[in-house]
Amino acid sequence: MITIHSLVAVIPYEANDHLTDLNQTANTPMTHRCLNVLLVEDDPGDALLLQTLLTQTESVRFDLVYATRLAEGLESLSKTAFDIMLLDLSLPDSVGLETIDKVRTYTLDVPIIVLTGLDDEEIAMQAVQAGAQDYLAKGDLNENMLARAIRYAVERHRLQTELACAQRQEEENLKQANDELEMRVEARTAELQEANAHLQDEIAERIKAEREREALVNHLMAANQSLEELTEEVQQSHREIEQLIAEIPSILIGVEADNRISQWNAKAENALALSRAGVLGCTLSDSPMRWDTQTVLEGVRRCRELQRAIELDNVNFTRADRTNGFLRLTISPFQLSSADDLGVLILGQDITDRRLLESQLAQAQKLEAIGQLAAGIAHEINTPTQYVSDNTRFLQEAFHDLATLMNQYEAVCQAAQHDALTDAHLSAVEALATDIDAPYLRDEIPLAIQQSLEGLERVATIVRAMKDFSHPGGEEKVSTDLNKAIESTITVARNEWKYVADMVVDFDPDLPDVPCLIGDINQVILNIMVNAAHAIGDLVQAGNLSKGTITVKTRRVDDAVEIRIKDTGGGIPEAIQNKIFDPFFTTKEVGRGTGQGLAIAHGVVVEKHHGTISFETEIGRGSTFIIRLPLHPPVPEAT
Incomplete structure (x- = not known):
């Protein structure tokens, strides 16, 4: 059964009565699925023949839109979603295989069946290679052949689209795995592409025997068999991916759109002391995991909102040995079956031991400075x-x-x-x-x-x-009197500066307390102060200066506290100004510096306190280092 939209306007008057009957038939209620068909044919007689053949088909209802020129057909494609396009290769505004190229350039979403008056296998093969789903000679058509070709073309296109979507989904999931996983998936993707190419070759071969129904059925059975084999290969790929996920050395947790846990690898079982069976199907909020649930849920929410990976550092959790620990989590989004369903993949590492080593290293560096x-x-x-x-x-x-x-x-x-x-x-x-x-x-x-x-x-x-x-300080920032802390650092470093410089302090008496890691900030102030003393000392030793000045100033600037440490040394040469915060960069002689001082200062101020550190310098007049620490640091999240 078929509904005609534009055919009446272009077919000669003698055919109009017949078209009216067809429209009446098309409006008869049917339970079968309706396929939207776009026919691009400049011959009204051929158009009427095709319309008549489709009308005689009772298994499927067809809704037909007719155009006489390729441009009209492309305009219809821009306005309406069609299931199939019947395309003549001899049109007033386009002839030959370039007609297929023009359509494919315009859209890839509609399958094409090429119609021609010639039964030429070479042209058929070229049409399929150009992007058509099938090739039919007008003189050999009957209602069953045409309807069946349309159904098969639509179904093949649907399967190919689903296959492409499945491949894209698999590629997105595999990006979260390690290098070995990527190599395995790339190999599997290549196999799938080869299988798909093999399927296309079989379809092209099947066209050769289109006029013989039995041969067509045999070819379809072979195609179905290939599809089953392809499905089995995809399932095998899924099984291999599951195995690789289980062997990933990081904690891996898959979360569905409703926050239910769908993946839980062996590393997660060992690190979190929870079996796979005990957590699968649970939501993140109701799961028995002993970690900072609110921080994780907020990270998942931000990941879905921004649709990008979110990193969480220092997430508190209880280790398998019942001691407290820290996790670094990377939360990445991935698309599920529906466009509105966005799952997340959580990769985690236990950084407790590393945090302990970092703390010990920082304390060792501080003690080294005191030494x-x-x-x-x-x-x-x-x-x-x-x-x-x-x-x-x-x-x-x-x-x-x-x-x-x-x-x-x-x-x-x-x-x-x-x-x-x-x-x-x-x-x-x-x-x-x-x-x-x-x-x-x-x-x-x-x-x-x-x-x-x-x-x-x-x-x-x-x-x-x-x-x-x-004092090593704690793991959390505490409100600190920076003026007092700087005075202590000046006292500790007194012997470094008292012979080469006078110390001038200009502290803001109303300076508010600043939330900070005071041990780290003490280290920053000491590093900059010692550098200032060395810069002035070089001029004093060279006889260019009798004694310099180091000025330390504190002020509140907007929503931050600013510390300025100014010296009257020789300044920083322009050639090295962009390197002074690099690790191990130093201009001092061996034994006088390791090049870590300003690198540590930058890491403490910027990364740990979300502040800024910059400098102003003038050759021959000295340098000023400017540290700004926020009074209200942002809540940590990945960035």
Whole structure:
């Protein structure tokens, strides 16, 4: 049964009565599927013949749109979705196989059956190779052959489209696997392409015996067999992929669109201490996994929203041995069967041991810095200790003299109590007071005590600064008084700068506390301060400068705290300005620097604190390093 749209307007008047009857027949209700057919044929007689043959077919209802020129047909394709296109190769505006090329250039979504008045196998083969699904000679057509050819062409096109979609889906999934998985999938894809090419060859061969129904049936049976074999190969590919997924050395969790877990490999079982059977089918929120569920769910949501991979660092979880650990997760989207269904693939690594090593390395680097400053710190402590020691000896001697004088006073007092006091007693006291220079002791003892207290306070200040600087800190950021932290660092590094520079501080007294990892920030300040002292020291050693200045300034700038460390050294040459934050880059002689100081500073400020570090420099006038730390750091997510 067929519905005609535009055929009445182009077929001669004598055929119109017959077309009217066909339209009435086409509107009769049918339970069979309706196929939308686009016929491009400039011969009204041939068009009427094709329409008549399709009308006589009762198994399928056809909805026919008719065009006499290729341009009209392409315009119809832009407006309507067709299941099949019947295309004549001799049109007023296009002739021969280039007609197929024009259609295929316009769209690949509609299967084509070529119609011609010639029964030429060579042309048939060329038409199929050009992109047609089938080739029919008009003079040999009957209603069953035409309907069957349309159905088979539509079905073949559907299967090829589904196969292409399946291949694209497989390729997207395989991107998440390791190099071995990619190689295996590429090999399997090549096999599928070869199988598809083999299927196309079989279809082309089958056209040769189109006029013989029995031969056509045999060819279709062979095609079905090939399709079954292809399906089995695809299933085998799925099984191989499942096996490879199970052997991936990373945690792998597949999640459906409704957040139900569909994949769980052996590494996930071992790392999370949960069996595959115990988690498959569970949702992420209801699963027995002992990890930071809210962080993972938020990462999955962001992955689907942005439709790109999301990385989560330092996700808390409970390890198989019941200890706390950290995971690094990569959450990647992948398309499921429906365009609206977006699953995710979670790849994870247990980074607990690496985090521990990083923490130990950071502490070791900090202790190494303190070790390098040890001689200077010892000197800083030795100076006040020396005059505390000298004053203590003075007080010891003064106490001995004063004790002797006190004994003499006691003798005078006892003589007075017994009315035996004589001028000799008083002369002895006066002589002893003169001998020990009592007025001098009265004036100097308080000064010696005050100097000793100041010296001890200086030592205590240095010790507190060392303790504050070298403290490893915690894993989480805490609100910190940066002014106090910088003062401690200045104290620790004093011996590095005091001989070559004066230290000027300009702290904002109203500076708010900053959430930070204080141990890491101390390391950053120390690295930059030591670099500033070395830059000035080079000029002092060369005789170009008697003494320089290091200025440390803190201010609040918008929603951040800014630290500026300025020196009056020689500046940074333009040729190396883009390299100073590179690891192991240094211009210092061997033994004076490893080239890690500014690289560590950049990593701490930018990566750990989401801040910025930059510099301003002028040759011959010095450099200023500018650190900005946000007062409200963003919530960590992958980036």
